[in-house]
Amino acid sequence: MHIHRAEIVARLRARGLSARADWVDRELPRMVDTSLNGSLLRMLDIHPATMAPADIASG
Numbered sequence: 467m468h469i470h471r472a473e474i475v476a477r478l479r480a481r482g483l484s485a486r487a488d489w490v491d492r493e494l495p496r497m498v499d500t501s502l503n504g505s506l507l508r509m510l511d512i513h514p515a516t517m518a519p520a521d522i523a524s525g
Contacts, residue, residue: 468497468520474512497522
């Protein structure tokens with residue numbers, strides 16, 4: 467599954483984690499593969515199951 471980087475950034479900012487959000491915004495691709503980046507998402511306390519999957523065909 468892929469999720470939009472912007473959604474991850476928004477969730478981090480909502481939690482007051484601006485520095486982490488900035489890093490994610492710089493380092494991760496626009497469409498984040500949850501399988502390849504699962505460890506990072508767990509470290510950031512991001513739960514892909516609660517997010518809308520991205521349509522990778524559109525971008």
